[in-house]
Amino acid sequence: MKDSEDAQLRDQQAGFHFADDLALLCQTQQQMQEKTNSVAAASAAIGLNIHKGKSKILRYNTACDNSITLHGEDLEDVKALTYLSSIIDEHGGSDADVKAWIGKARAAYLQLRNIWNSKLLSVNKPIPSSEF
Template identity: 75%
Template sequence: METSSTLRRASEDSQIIQNSYDGIHCKIVHGGQLTNSFDVKTGVRQDCLLSLYLFLLLIDWIMEMSTSEGKHGIQWTSEMQLDDLDFADDLALRSHTQQQMQEKTTSVAAASATVGLNMHKGKSKILRYNTACTNPITIDGEDLEDLKTSTYLGSVIDEQGGSDAHVKARIGKARTAYLQLRNIWNSKQLSINTTVRILSTNVKTVLLYGAET
């Protein structure tokens, strides 16, 4: 009885959400001009807190459907595999072999298509680590680009693994920030205390960006 009641409430909630999306029209500003109204047939409503939650639910469902039939992730613990890392609408799929990655990519693309989402082939990249296999990963017969290095949210990832590339990049950016303030360091008008504070806020923060995580 309790299960039946829960399912009924879930159906009612789903209908309420669906009704709130039916018949949505939108206008956008382009080139300083407001466009004519047009129907919104895909996606979620902008500036709606519920939209974020709905999208995360959808992505979670896609990954559950894509990974439920086999173990194609990397071994994370003795009893658990890690299939993907998610941030907002970005997915980083993880697999041990090229074949596993191809199967997972195909499954994610197929599951996404069933709910009206498409994987962007131009934005989907492959980064290989510690593997000799160079067979391409494809979506709908189109090869995805292989990268030697990639930067995501300020963090540098490369095919060598580890943090050497990221540390080198941060040092380079901090050096650039330091040299841009050469006049500050040579100034006779500023106290040492003020100079140190500027160094901490304008250079040190660049060097340590992302180090907390």
Template identity: 80%
Template sequence: MERSDNLEDRKDQENSCGNEDIQLSGSRNHQNPLNPSWTAKTRYGRDAVVLQSRRGNCSSHSESCSDAIQRSTIQLDDLDFADDLALLSQSQQQMYEKTTSIAAASAAVGFNIHKEKSKILQYNTASTNPITIDGEDLEDVKTFTYLGSIIDEHGGSDADVKARIGKARAAYLQLRNIWNSKQLSTNTKVRIFNTNVKTVLLYGAETWRTTKAIIQKIQVFINSCLRKILRIHWPDTISNNLLWERKNQIPAEEEVRKKRWKWIGHTL
């Protein structure tokens, strides 16, 4: 995976790719659709490396790259966003070559890879050989966070959903003075909940593998928060449908579906 050091070459490469940015952050989803054996996450010391990582390589959308990961008619070997880069490979040798190439191209233009923030995640492989940069081994991990979402060796979305619920709960508790306020209407409180809590909860939801169990966990959290905001406590009861209707809410499953369609519209 070579990076062009010449600005004109980069422009030519960008044009030949149809000006496609490789912002496939949604492919960070946890059902492991690309099923790579090796994933490397690297972080550059400067944000300006975007010139190299987003413009300098057309192989990410090439259909002839033999070592890339294939899905449908598109083969991917890296996922790039600003100064974050995730490399995908099917063997240790391929990952070593890609990492070495990236490090060399970056050094040629004065950029350094942050080794402490660079991680290696292996999936379904018996290889124990380390990946190194400048003689320093990169950390081999079972899970890491990429663009705010958790990726682990087993795939799936459970770990990320659990983390999202935890962060949303923390955001909710930080606003307890809002929920307990007698000066604010419930409509205002619900609007604050939608913008300050639910957005935290559903961040990255467009890439989740939404099983019934996951949807139920999300919905239970939302319903619990809404009931507290509306001061509905036992023995008072209200159906979930009536709860949603009162405050113009839609089921969590439908919200996730809408986010997926919106994301698809951005990526196609």
């Protein structure tokens, strides 16, 4: 009975073989290690594997630097990372993220500068409107 339930669960989760974004938030190193072990065990139970090379540890406001391990291997500690298109750093602020967005906006503007400065465009021309 248990084997058939496991097989059924794996079949239901078939679309999740490549789930890739998860953030674990903890107050202590011990809690982080326990959550990491728990997620690894739950993932393995349904046939998912955690890619150790893509797993990162970002510490905020802590002096503790004990390693977090996954299957006996240390996970990489980083100073900043991108999560759901936002840059998160060890200082907890949004400065790096804001600078990145300003940089992207500047690059987009510079790509369109020739269009904005074109003599073929006029700010006095009415924009055609569509009535629904």
